[in-house]
Amino acid sequence: MRRTQGGYSYQPLPQQAAGPSSATGHDALEEENERMAEELKGKIGALKSLTIDIGNEVRYQDRLLRGIDEDMDRTGGFMSNTINRVVRLGKGGHRNYMCYMFLFVLAVFFVLYVVLKLR
Secondary structure: OOEEEOOEEEOOOOOOOOOOOHHHHHHHHHHHHHHHHHHHHHHHHHHHHHHHHHHHHHHHHHHHHHHHHHHHHHHHHHHHHHHHHHHHHHHOOOHHHHHHHHHHHHHHHHHHHHHHHHO
């Protein structure tokens, strides 16, 4: 039976007849076991380094996500303060301020339209 899947190549030794050569067969089996144990140690080492790298990457991504979360919280606070100011401005008795703000927004959009159109 021969397996060659994923870098694993196992080839069983031919059956030895019982007798004087069975000691060499046992030695051959021991050598095969030791070789396979060394291969297994190498694979375990590779898996260990891979899991360490994955852990480091997870910690790095977690730090990035926490930073984004803090930035979003700050931005949300800034936006709520701005909206509160606009609402207070709108509730005031001065309707002219809202008209000026609307005209300013129209002017900005018009300037952006002209700049993009001439490009």
